Amino acid sequence: MECISLLGNQGPLTPVWVPDETHEAIRDLVRAREVANDGLRKARQHLQSFLLRHGRIYAGRAPWTRVHSRWLAIQSFEHPAQNIVLAEYIQAIEDAAVRLDRLTKQVAEAMASWSMGPVVEAYQAMRGVALITAVTFVVEIGDVRRFDSAPQLMAYLGLVPSESSTGDRVRRGGITKAGNVRARRVLIEGAWTYRFPARVSREIEARLDGLPRSVREIAWKAQIRLCARYRKLVMAGKTKTVAVTAIAREMAAFLWAIGQEVAPAKTA
Known part of the structure; x- marks a missing residue:
């Protein structure tokens, strides 16, 4: 990476930082992990909204723990279609968590040679x-x-x-x-x-x-x-x-x- 100083008619301009190819590649990897993290968050929101609509409220201290997972495992509905929805939402969360974990490890490994x-x-x-x-x-x-x-x-x-x-008045926001x-x-x-x-x-x-x-x-x-x-x-x-x-x-x-x-x- 390097900084390039530009010259204009009014004198030197603000230096511009130019990342190299490796820096851009690591940035792409980190942003991909951020997308995966957003995907996990949205998958969890979908499941929570579904359960809330049906009056299923988790009374534990914190969600997405082992205790919460056991609570999710015992949830069931009378209609088979709703049980399918529940299973799909849970699977989506598990898939998103695996993807996030995989990208997090890739980020950590990339640090060794950067x-x-x-x-x-x-x-x-x-x-x-x-x-x-x-x-x-x-x-x-x-x-x-x-x-x-x-x-x-x-x-x-x-x-x-x-x-x-x-004038003499200064207002900070x-x-x-x-x-x-x-x-x-x-x-x-x-x-x-x-x-x-x-x-x-x-x-x-x-x-x-x-x-x-x-x-x-x-x-x-x-x-x-x-x-x-x-x-x-x-x-x-x-x-x-x-x-x-x-x-x-x-x-x-x-x-x-x-x-x-x-x-x-x-x-x-």
Whole structure:
């Protein structure tokens, strides 16, 4: 991948990042997995809607667990056609889950030979940034070193407040939502994990193994700050969604900092 600077009549224009063929291929794979994930979600919605229409409501704690699967297995209807519908919906969910799992494994395997693999691993030091979140961020944004500063990256992601100013009056609104939708979405999803107190879980501890000390320190600093900031924003009267969006914005800044510490691997 490379950045190309264009020259115009008014001087140098904004550099344009051009992904290489491998980057585009990995991005296609990640987006295919996203489609599979959407397919699983829709298949589950179809089954839930069917059961709800017939008054079959699962009373358990969480759906799509082993207990929920056993509950689905004992459901039956008087008319044979409805039993066929139930079986088809369940089969559709199982097929979608197999496809999603297959593509997830393909994404994980592709990281071993990809130049951006070390960057993906480093990003996973962050809380709320597991493999899929990290690789999605990388395939959509590329090398964050192309941004001169963290605020520039946050603006590119559309996570900064919009502004409507007239004269001396400055009015700020919601986030601009400019830039890449997928990268912004995964950051906001990951930001929800900062609702809980800072701690290094076993999963995160395993992901920290082998990473540079500087990356581990940035990730822990992010946990301390963002967990406290979420509580502060909520206590100040901000809605949870507004607080989470603010956390996602700062997550981008910490990812930018990690991206300065770990360079992509050199390719032959």
